[in-house]
Amino acid sequence: MRNKPPYALSSVDHALQLAALLQQEGPLRVTDAAERLGVAVSTAHRLLAMLVYRDFAEQGADRRYRPGKVLRPAETTGAPxxxxxxxxxxxxxxxxxxxxxxxxxxxxxxxxxxxxxxxxxxxxxxxxxxxxxxxxxxxxxxxxxxxxxxxxxxxxxxxxxxxxxxxxxxxxxxxxxxxxxxxxxxxxxxxxxxxxxxxxxxxxxxxxxxxxxxxxxxxxxxxxxxxxxxxxxxxxxxxxxxxxxxx
Missing domain, CATH: 3.30.450.40 (GAF domain)
Structure with a gap:
């Protein structure tokens, strides 16, 4: 049974959560990411910037973030x-x-x-x-x-x-x-x-x-x-x- 590590690194955990959200649910605004993670908008912006730097995310013309080339497309769901x-x-x-x-x-x-x-x-x-x-x-x-x-x-x-x-x-x-x-x-x-x-x-x-x-x-x-x-x-x-x- 998997449980959260006792010495979990919150910044790493947040970055991984963001990568999963981008892959599985699609475009996110910075404010959306901040709300989902429960962090400040400035923190969410820094996390997303790092994901962009490492090609896990990319920012579109509408300023929303999408999965980058490192993330393979996940099977989509028709559920709301x-x-x-x-x-x-x-x-x-x-x-x-x-x-x-x-x-x-x-x-x-x-x-x-x-x-x-x-x-x-x-x-x-x-x-x-x-x-x-x-x-x-x-x-x-x-x-x-x-x-x-x-x-x-x-x-x-x-x-x-x-x-x-x-x-x-x-x-x-x-x-x-x-x-x-x-x-x-x-x-x-x-x-x-x-x-x-x-x-x-x-x-x-x-x-x-x-x-x-x-x-x-x-x-x-x-x-x-x-x-x-x-x-x-x-x-x-x-x-x-x-x-x-x-x-």
């Missing part, structure tokens, strides 16, 4: 990331208050899911912030919840020809996820990490994103699963309502 983050973060924080475990919001990006918002557990032993990270959709709890909500033909098209995927087995697992209404990732992506995910759906029922609750495997208790799923589902319901009727 900014709106999802705006309506999702308060619900993730409420979910953390109810469960004392870390909560995440993920969106699909090809055969992966991308973490776009995290609310961390207050406990010392916890799953850390995953914003900017991507995981295989067929392994992550949120990814499996999203795949289970897709038409089977879409799943086949996504993985057909991938020698690393046992498609019949994946179909059986997704059928179970559909029946239960939630998915579990038990140490598939990281040793010592277990997560539960529920899909966030559009008004037509198609999957848009997913909310997951992640915890150290040592704290995972099968008897608590119904309560955890109930808490996640409540957060998902409120997010869906907010997306249908934005303020």
């Amino acid at each position: 990331v900014a709106l999802l983050r705006e309506v999702g973060l308060p619900e993730l924080r409420t979910l953390v208050e109810r469960t004392r475990e870390s909560a995440n919001l993920v969106v699909p990006a090809g055969a992966e899911v991308r973490f776009v918002a995290t609310a961390e557990s207050p406990q010392i032993l916890r799953v850390g912030d995953r914003v900017g990270c991507s995981l295989p959709a067929h392994q992550a709890s949120g990814g499996k919840a999203i795949l289970a909500a897709l038409p089977p033909s879409d799943v086949t098209a996504l993985y057909d020809g991938d020698a690393g995927i046992d498609l019949p087995r994946l179909r059986r697992e997704l059928a179970l996820v559909r029946k239960r209404g939630f998915a579990v990732n038990d140490q598939l992506t990281e040793t010592g990490l277990t997560a539960i995910g529920v899909a966030v759906r559009r008004a037509d029922g198609s999957p848009l994103a997913a909310v997951s609750l992640a915890m150290p495997t040592a704290r995972f208790d099968r008897d608590m699963v119904p309560a955890w799923v109930s808490a996640i589902s409540a957060a998902v319901t409120r997010i869906q309502a907010a997306l249908e009727h934005p303020a």
Whole structure:
């Protein structure tokens, strides 16, 4: 299980976060970068200037920053990331208050899911912030919840020809996820990490994103699963309502 290093360099961390944001979400203004990192505008400007110097970013005529030639294009997502983050973060924080475990919001990006918002557990032993990270959709709890909500033909098209995927087995697992209404990732992506995910759906029922609750495997208790799923589902319901009727 990955956790933040005890002697983390904040400037390096900020620069890496900015590089990930540019690659995965596109153009940023200096003020946008400052807000996302929680730093002064002058600090964000210096960080972006260094990324430009090292070809991780470039500035366009509109003064916004874009990925530089060092960053390979990432798979794009059709999800409204900014709106999802705006309506999702308060619900993730409420979910953390109810469960004392870390909560995440993920969106699909090809055969992966991308973490776009995290609310961390207050406990010392916890799953850390995953914003900017991507995981295989067929392994992550949120990814499996999203795949289970897709038409089977879409799943086949996504993985057909991938020698690393046992498609019949994946179909059986997704059928179970559909029946239960939630998915579990038990140490598939990281040793010592277990997560539960529920899909966030559009008004037509198609999957848009997913909310997951992640915890150290040592704290995972099968008897608590119904309560955890109930808490996640409540957060998902409120997010869906907010997306249908934005303020």
